[in-house]
Amino acid sequence: MMTCFRHRKGALQRQNGFVSRRVILVIIIVSTLLVALITAGLSMNAAPPTAVAKTPLNIPTLIDSRSHDGPIDIEIREGEHEFYPGVKTKTSGYNAEYLGPTIKMYNGESTDIQFTNNLDEPTNIHGHGLHVVGKIDGGPQNKILPGETWRVTIPVRQQASTNWYHPHLKGSTAQQVHSGLAGFYLIEDEHSQSLGLPNTYGIDDIPLVVQDRTFVDGKMTPYPTNNMPEDLREDTLVVNGTINPYAMVPQSFVRLRLLNGSNARSYEFYLEGEQPFYKIATEGGLLEAPVEITSLKIAPGERNDIVVDMSIAKSQRVLAKLLPQSYNGFNAVLIPFSQSQSVLELRVDNALEALASELPKQLNTITPYLEKDVEVERVFELDDMSINGQQMDMKIINHESKLGQLEKWTINSGRHPFHMHGTSFLILSMNGNPPAPEDQGWKDTIYPNGTAEILLKFDYEATEQWPYMYHCHILEHEDMGMMGQFTVK
Ligand SMILES: [Cu+2]
Numbered sequence: 001m002m003t004c005f006r007h008r009k010g011a012l013q014r015q016n017g018f019v020s021r022r023v024i025l026v027i028i029i030v031s032t033l034l035v036a037l038i039t040a041g042l043s044m045n046a047a048p049p050t051a052v053a054k055t056p057l058n059i060p061t062l063i064d065s066r067s068h069d070g071p072i073d074i075e076i077r078e079g080e081h082e083f084y085p086g087v088k089t090k091t092s093g094y095n096a097e098y099l100g101p102t103i104k105m106y107n108g109e110s111t112d113i114q115f116t117n118n119l120d121e122p123t124n125i126h127g128h129g130l131h132v133v134g135k136i137d138g139g140p141q142n143k144i145l146p147g148e149t150w151r152v153t154i155p156v157r158q159q160a161s162t163n164w165y166h167p168h169l170k171g172s173t174a175q176q177v178h179s180g181l182a183g184f185y186l187i188e189d190e191h192s193q194s195l196g197l198p199n200t201y202g203i204d205d206i207p208l209v210v211q212d213r214t215f216v217d218g219k220m221t222p223y224p225t226n227n228m229p230e231d232l233r234e235d236t237l238v239v240n241g242t243i244n245p246y247a248m249v250p251q252s253f254v255r256l257r258l259l260n261g262s263n264a265r266s267y268e269f270y271l272e273g274e275q276p277f278y279k280i281a282t283e284g285g286l287l288e289a290p291v292e293i294t295s296l297k298i299a300p301g302e303r304n305d306i307v308v309d310m311s312i313a314k315s316q317r318v319l320a321k322l323l324p325q326s327y328n329g330f331n332a333v334l335i336p337f338s339q340s341q342s343v344l345e346l347r348v349d350n351a352l353e354a355l356a357s358e359l360p361k362q363l364n365t366i367t368p369y370l371e372k373d374v375e376v377e378r379v380f381e382l383d384d385m386s387i388n389g390q391q392m393d394m395k396i397i398n399h400e401s402k403l404g405q406l407e408k409w410t411i412n413s414g415r416h417p418f419h420m421h422g423t424s425f426l427i428l429s430m431n432g433n434p435p436a437p438e439d440q441g442w443k444d445t446i447y448p449n450g451t452a453e454i455l456l457k458f459d460y461e462a463t464e465q466w467p468y469m470y471h472c473h474i475l476e477h478e479d480m481g482m483m484g485q486f487t488v489k
Helices: 002-040 173-179 330-337 475-479
Strands: 062-064 072-084 087-094 102-106 110-117 126-128 149-155 161-166 183-188 205-213 236-239 245-249 253-260 266-271 277-282 285-293 295-298 303-309 315-323 340-348 376-383 399-401 407-413 418-420 426-430 450-456 468-472 483-488
Touching (some): 102 110, 161 253, 161 303, 183 205, 183 253, 205 340, 253 266, 295 303, 468 475
Parallel strands (some): 062 102
Antiparallel strands (some): 126 161, 161 183, 266 295, 266 315, 277 285, 315 340
């Protein structure tokens, strides 16, 4: 009897152990799927990548500083934008219902702009990617009160690149960008214009600001100001304010200037059928040569110019995976579950003249900074809604940099994209490895996903009154104080 009982007890224990392990496994699988579904954002509003694109892509109005008389007037205002035809949503824009004009500027020239704030709250304008003094940079100190005009003359002293402007007030950046306040600054120079790259705005050179939003009955859900999220990731891709758009393009190379203008979401872009494409530029300028790739991850604030060969197909579709909070580690397991959405369908229009039929082999010369020339090293730990254990205090200057001095910054950051004002940097290493060929260009925003070492120097002044910022480019984190300020003298 005793033996039997013992045996039964042992069997029961083993069975209990087995059952509980199985239950745990089931719980893990179910919760993984649930998290995957939530992070993937499977919504009735989101256009599946197979849906036919019916909406022509909205191309922001181009203001070319060369053909413009007097200062460029930008009104910052409220608007009503139709993301879905016939359904209006309250938004904001620069001279527009949503987003703003693309302002083209030229290296060696100056551009005069006056921004008038017709919102009923303060705002400001940061030139993200511009190499300008702190006073022009448009950090949080630089407020434009309702009814006020901020007139700025931007001396353009940097190479051809895709940059952007957006609000940067501490505490309201996330909500204001979400409402529609963002636009492109494109810088041109003689060298980039001599290369024969696709360069006809809106035809074979197309700016794309990619954002994620939520829609109920076709109406965009406003920013949740009552219940502020730690970071806002939504379920529907919006491209230049249009959903599931198409663009008619010539049967030749087409350049797409991709800007991740989302508050918190990162994306992985690729072409349907895993077709190859070329990356030609990072944030601060052209790469030395085009790099053929089949997918491209872009974190908030980053820009990458790519070129798609439209001579080989009548149409090609750019798709994006909406990435969860972190795109490595455990979350990477979830990515196969995440739904791709259409960014843009490119359709050949044979009536359009084929413009760029060859891609130059050499695009740029990048003279690397040498580690042996580094004069100052700094470390930035991004964690727990703070940087180096400190939250942004407008009264505290966190460090002082010297004009023209080469610095090495080590950025330890798991899930926070890091951006600094006033300059562009080169990557020295990413998690102990040299940067991939497509990342060996000038940058101002980086998603280390571990540890990144970068080399940089500052050529323009930023005073205590008008300091530069470094910060997390998840806008909610920036608003919560994941930001520091520094001077350059
Ligand atoms: Cu962050």
